[in-house]
Amino acid sequence: MAIERTLSIIKPDAVRQNLTGQINSRFEDVGLRIIAQRRLSLSRQQAEGFYAVHKERSFFRDLCDFMCSGPIVVQILEGNNAIARNRELMGTTNPANAGEGTIRKDFGESVEANSVHGSDSPETADSEIAYFFSVIDITG
């Protein structure tokens, strides 16, 4: 299995509920290492840039409003098969359909306020990590 890196975001709903530590434990419990982490508030422009791939979707405006509604925590997870492993831990986009014991099932409120984001491919992981972190921020 390949050692991979993936971008994770703990979204405003989860940060508001003070769930950062509990969510981080889910990652660490399966051996994913948090090798970089920062808490920040996205500007509207930064949210639109991050989610630009969705700009034609009907939910784009609401998604960007939500992502600017409070602080988020951005982080890089590293480990064996980290991209798929993180997506398993997160569960499906809509918490209502997510598997038992997943982060979105346990903490998500709606398809928008679904607690976490995770990169969906190696290419996306590279570009999403570069959106938030410089080489100098990352200590593997």
Ligand code: CMP
């Ligand atoms: P995320 O993994 O961050 O990627 C895009 C986000 O758009 C997704 O999680 C959801 O939170 C959000 N979103 C809002 N509405 C929808 C929708 N109808 N379908 C898919 N994603 C949606």
